[in-house]
Structures are given as C-alpha cells and as structure tokens.
Amino acid sequence: MKIGLVDVDSHNWPNLCLMKLSAYHKSQGHQVEWWRPEGKYDVVYKSRVFTDTYSKDTVTVKNAERVITGGTGYGKGENLPDIIEHCCPDDTLYPQFADTAYGFLSRGCPRNCGFCIVSGKEGRKSVRVADLDEFWHGQKEIKLMDANLLACREHETLIRQLADSRAWVDFSQGLDIRLINPDNMSLLNQVRAKTVHFAWDNPEEDLTGCFQKFLDLTAIRDRRRRQVYVLTNYGSTLEQDLYRIETLRDMGFSPYVMVYDRPNAPAVTRHLQRWVNNKRIFHTVMHFSDYTAGRREAG
Secondary structure: OEEEEEEOOOOOOOOHHHHHHHHHHHHOOOEEEEOOOOOOEEEEEEEOOOOOOOOOOOOOOOOEEEEEEEOHHHOOOOOOOHHHHOOOOOHHHOHHHOOEEEEOOEEOOOOOOOOOOHHHHHOOOOEEOOOHHHOOOOOOEEEEOOOOHHHOOOHHHHHHHHHHHOOEEEEOOOOOHHHOOHHHHHHHOOOOEEEEEEEOOOOOOOOHHHHHHHHHHOOOOOHHHEEEEEEEOOOOOHHHHHHHHHHHHHHOOEEEEEEOOHHHOOHHHHHHHHHHHOHHHHOOOOOHHHHHHHHHHHO
16 A cells, blocks of 8 residues: 655644654555655545644545545544554654654653643543553653643652653643642652753643742752743733733743644734744843833833
C-alpha cells in the first residue's frame, strides 16, 4: 500500500498522530510519504489539531482510494486504535525536531473547563497511558503533552521516569498548580525541567497561595523558566486580567497571555497580549496604561 500524510496545520509543530500512523504503516511494509497532488495513493490521512479559528483546511485530496480525516480540529472523532496509539512515533517525518521526543504519559483531566476539549475527549480522569520509553529513545529533550499529569494517580512513578532520563523536559501543556505538594515537588526538582508551565485561567479562583507554595518548594530560580498561561477573553474583565498578570510578575513568574477566540477579541485584549508576551516591553513598561498611551502617541 502507498500511504499519504497531510499535516493540515503546518509543519511548525510535529503532528503526533501522523508520526504514529507513519510508524505503524512502515512496520507493515507500506510506503509512506507526505501527500503530493501529483501522486497516487491507497490511503491518505489528513490530521488537524486546531479549529478553523487558527487553521484552515485548504487541501482537497482527489488522488486516493480512501481519505481519512481526524484530530481535534475536525471535532471529537475517534481515537487511534491501540495498536497504532502505542507505536513509537516516526520522528523522521520532522527531521527539524529529531532531538526532541513528543508524547503523552497520561490522558484526561478532571477539571472539565468550558474552554477546553480534553475532559470531553479524553475523560474526566487523568490516567496513565504509557511509560516514557514508549516514545523517548535518548533524545536530548522531551516535550510532554499531558493535560494534567499531577492529577494522575501514578504521577510520581511517571515523574521518576522523566528524572531518570536526564533529558531536558518541557511540561508544555502545564502542570496543575493546585496539586503541588512537598512529595511531588521533591521529585519535580530532580527533573531537568527546561520550562515549567502552569495556568491561571479562572479569575474567580485565587491561586496566589498555590503559587507561593511552589516558590517555597521549587529549585527553579529563573523566572523565565516559570511560565504561567493566563486565559483572557473568557468571561474576565480587563481588571481581572491585569490582577492575575501583575500578581504573577510580582511573585517572580513569567505570565503568558492566551486569548480565547482571538479573532473576535476586543482590541484592548489583543494589546494586552502584545504587552505581556513581548518580555522586553513587559519588563520595561511596567504599567499597561503606559503601554497603551505610548501606542496612541506613536499612532
């Protein structure tokens, strides 16, 4: 069989689903390549992570016996069969990321946040789905894509695996700051964490005590490696956004603004995102009002 792959979003971030499909089909002796309009294929897989807001599907496939689409960008859909899900990803698809292992140790999240699809797609319980050696084979860096690793009952075992790897680890989707305690922090301090991400999404929930507990226990002293996602344009006011952003900065974290439904967000929220996420500006212009005043004067 000849298999074609389409990464609908782009090649700026590896598509893990396509990497596993490629590994599986190659193990079956099939020919696998990126889809080309001039080729001819038995099966073409189109995978899409992001929705229309961020990623447009402009690829029409007419040269395949069968076209299979999947990924959260197309809706909930079906998961990969276990035999494919547990294949070691084919990292030759993205040679520019060959030194980095991408994967999940756990799936699911108990939080069921309205802006997030994870609980509906993967379940409202974080469960262990793999050991590290399923997708890591000596790469210098590991990008962990788990939605809520600390909510998994076996998270300490999984953190030990990350620590033992001695690879640099990026908890790319964030750790749940509410679940930090002395036991798991003792283990996290043994991980070579490239970046630790948290989130403060709900402005009605005061998480300052949780962030202070982390500061009291962590071995990470560089604020640039302590990043916190701050969700905006999801029922919060500008004052609530600024409170979270300024509190985190004052505590020694690096806030990073995420804008829900960015194309339809108010201009002030987009300006807020530019101010915060450009760290040179953020640490020079200390007040958002000064930043917006400067933009008006420049205009």
